[in-house]
Amino acid sequence: MPKDPDSNTPSTQTGSIKDLILEQEESASLIRNRSLLEPNEIVDEDRIVGRDFQLTEITQHLRVAINGERPPNLFLYGPSGTGKSLIINAVCQNILELCESRDIRFGVIHMNCQNVGTLGSAVYELARKVSNDAGVPVEVPEHGIPTKKKWRELYRLIDEHYDTVVFVLDELDMLVGRRDIDEPAFSRLLYQLSRAGSSDETRANVSVTAITNDATMMGNVGSRAVSSFTPEDVHFNDYDANQLREILYHRTDAFYEDALSDDVIPLAAAFAAQTHGDARKAIDLMRTAGSLAERQGADQVSENHVREAQDKVEKNRVLEVTRGISTQKKLCLLATAAVARQTGTGTAKSPNGYTVYQYLTDTLDVDQYHQETYVNKMKELTTYSLVESKRKSQGPHSGSYLEFSFGENPATILDTLREDSRFNDVHDDELRSVVKAQLRKESQ
Numbered sequence: 001m002p003k004d005p006d007s008n009t010p011s012t013q014t015g016s017i018k019d020l021i022l023e024q025e026e027s028a029s030l031i032r033n034r035s036l037l038e039p040n041e042i043v044d045e046d047r048i049v050g051r052d053f054q055l056t057e058i059t060q061h062l063r064v065a066i067n068g069e070r071p072p073n074l075f076l077y078g079p080s081g082t083g084k085s086l087i088i089n090a091v092c093q094n095i096l097e098l099c100e101s102r103d104i105r106f107g108v109i110h111m112n113c114q115n116v117g118t119l120g121s122a123v124y125e126l127a128r129k130v131s132n133d134a135g136v137p138v139e140v141p142e143h144g145i146p147t148k149k150k151w152r153e154l155y156r157l158i159d160e161h162y163d164t165v166v167f168v169l170d171e172l173d174m175l176v177g178r179r180d181i182d183e184p185a186f187s188r189l190l191y192q193l194s195r196a197g198s199s200d201e202t203r204a205n206v207s208v209t210a211i212t213n214d215a216t217m218m219g220n221v222g223s224r225a226v227s228s229f230t231p232e233d234v235h236f237n238d239y240d241a242n243q244l245r246e247i248l249y250h251r252t253d254a255f256y257e258d259a260l261s262d263d264v265i266p267l268a269a270a271f272a273a274q275t276h277g278d279a280r281k282a283i284d285l286m287r288t289a290g291s292l293a294e295r296q297g298a299d300q301v302s303e304n305h306v307r308e309a310q311d312k313v314e315k316n317r318v319l320e321v322t323r324g325i326s327t328q329k330k331l332c333l334l335a336t337a338a339v340a341r342q343t344g345t346g347t348a349k350s351p352n353g354y355t356v357y358q359y360l361t362d363t364l365d366v367d368q369y370h371q372e373t374y375v376n377k378m379k380e381l382t383t384y385s386l387v388e389s390k391r392k393s394q395g396p397h398s399g400s401y402l403e404f405s406f407g408e409n410p411a412t413i414l415d416t417l418r419e420d421s422r423f424n425d426v427h428d429d430e431l432r433s434v435v436k437a438q439l440r441k442e443s444q
């Protein structure tokens with residue numbers, strides 16, 4: 001029987017590691033196909049549920065590749081986990097197969113821009129991916145040469161290996177590049193790639209699909225890139241609980257027969273729908289619930305396992321977001337979550353959050369920023385989809401404020417942040433009183 005790591009039972013070495021592995025394998029009797037529950041697994045077409053509109057639109061745009069024509073550029077936007085990568089990959093895969101049967105050299109180069117850094121690294125990474133796809137080496141070094149030479153190498157590789165190539169640039173808004181250059185790197189990349197065909201850099205048809213969670217990204221694209229990129233927009237909206245349920249039902253064979261109790265899928269779908277209808281989260285909840293049930297030696301995954309999984313997944317997400325952020329951002333988040341915990345609506349107004357932020361910085365004796373900086377830091381945090389912001393008006397003569405709303409339970413965010421020992425001097429009772437006093441003052 002697996003041992004609960006939190007229990008007080010003393011650990012005893014009873015057998016070999018092999019015995020332990022075999023014992024664990026025996027108790028792992030609920031999940032049959034774990035890969036179906038992996039968030040980045042590319043699933044078969046018959047598991048795709050809904051998204052007919054987006055699938056039809058994208059197919060309509062890209063299908064011209066099978067006649068050797070250049071497909072238009074695309075801009076796919078919508079919150080995370082709404083199927084953007086899934087749908088573009090599925091369409092491209094089918095086009096690839098059809099092109100193969102017609103002897104058209106079609107390539108799909110997918111790059112996630114999250115950790116790429118600069119324009120030079122992005123161009124090199126694209127060249128590396130093309131060379132991998134073609135099974136040939138990149139003929140320029142990664143470092144110590146101008147970006148121009150990397151472009152030349154990329155064009156050479158494209159020219160030699162493709163008739164048509166689609167560059168799928170995921171999380172493109174993350175490719176900001178060096179701060180001392182006004183135009184963001186993603187804008188310069190879009191400009192160069194989208195004019196590659198027309199400027200004789202390459203004979204191949206080059207098409208670019210930009211993917212982002214940030215619907216406002218195009219607003220930061222420079223004017224020359226805007227006029228050469230001119231994409232077709234495809235919007236991916238949130239899934240509702242019914243759609244998430246369908247997505248999960250199409251993966252029930254990830255579990256053994258009768259391993260799921262009836263309420264598991266509806267509950268996981270409902271939890272995931274609470275944020276913004278993120279299919280990745282729904283799938284993640286199922287996997288975590290299944291693993292918890294297996295570890296506990298249960299016969300079935302139950303509603304309680306999903307609830308336990310929801311706590312765990314929420315905590316992990318907060319941890320993931322907060323791991324890399326500055327102490328000041330943590331303080332802003334802590335203050336705002338403390339207010340949202342007590343308003344009863346999961347929301348906090350920026351002036352209230354700022355008052356609590358001031359209390360926190362005083363208590364911890366750290367730098368205190370102006371309200372505008374606090375608001376900007378909170379706005380930056382909205383990119384992680386932990387918190388959203390909306391501008392609200394106080395009335396015709398009193399200006400406006402931002403309302404922050406949390407998809408997750410603000411108490412979880414607080415608990416997770418407070419695990420940071422730097423916040424030990426913040427006592428929860430006192431924090432609650434400060435928030436209460438502020439909310440009372442505001443309502444007067």
Ligand SMILES: Nc1ncnc2c1ncn2[C@@H]1O[C@H](COP(=O)(O)OP(=O)(O)OP(=O)(O)O)[C@@H](O)[C@H]1O
Nearest residue numbers: 039047048049080081082083084085086247279280
């Ligand atoms: N309509 C759907 N049918 C079946 N599975 C789906 C559907 N939409 C999303 N999924 C699954 O949800 C997970 C996330 O989907 P995907 O990666 O396509 O989202 P995304 O919109 O690209 O997210 P991000 O912006 O975070 O990259 C994947 O495991 C995918 O298989």
